[in-house]
Amino acid sequence: MYPIVEIRCTQREGVTQKAEVLEYKPSHIRVVIQGTQLTIDMQKQGNVYVGRQAGLEFTCDATYDQISSQIKRK
Numbered sequence: 001m002y003p004i005v006e007i008r009c010t011q012r013e014g015v016t017q018k019a020e021v022l023e024y025k026p027s028h029i030r031v032v033i034q035g036t037q038l039t040i041d042m043q044k045q046g047n048v049y050v051g052r053q054a055g056l057e058f059t060c061d062a063t064y065d066q067i068s069s070q071i072k073r074k
Contacts, residue, residue, distance in 0.1 A: 002020035002021055002022060003020070003021040003024070003067045003068075003070035003071060004018055004019070004020060004021070004034075004070070005018075005019055005021055005029075005031065005060050005062040005066075005067065006018060006019070006060070006062070007019050007031060007033070007040070007042075007058045007059065007060045008058065008059050008060070009056050009057070009058055010056075010057040010058070010059055011056055011057060012056070017033050017034070018033075018034045019031035019032060019033050019034060019040070019060075020032050020034060021067055022039065024064065024067050024068070025064075026044065026064045027043065027044050028041065028042060028043045028044060028049070029041075029042050029049050029060065029067065030042070031051075031060070038053065038054075039053075040052075040053045040058055042058070042059075042060055047061065048060060048061045049061075049062075
């Protein structure tokens with residue numbers, strides 16, 4: 001089971017989606033949107049992870065510690 005985070009589309013206000021974290025490091029995460037095979041590589045920029053896919057920008061404000069703590073609880 002993978003950690004779950006919420007990602008937001010910056011161009012479409014109010015559009016959020018749950019995503020599973022396939023890979024995570026303090027500097028970047030790779031997520032797959034739940035129910036799809038669409039992956040997004042996201043780089044740490046300030047306090048958020050930012051990635052682009054299909055011409056859209058997505059952000060995730062989960063911290064590295066929040067992601068890793070989901071693994072430790074399982």
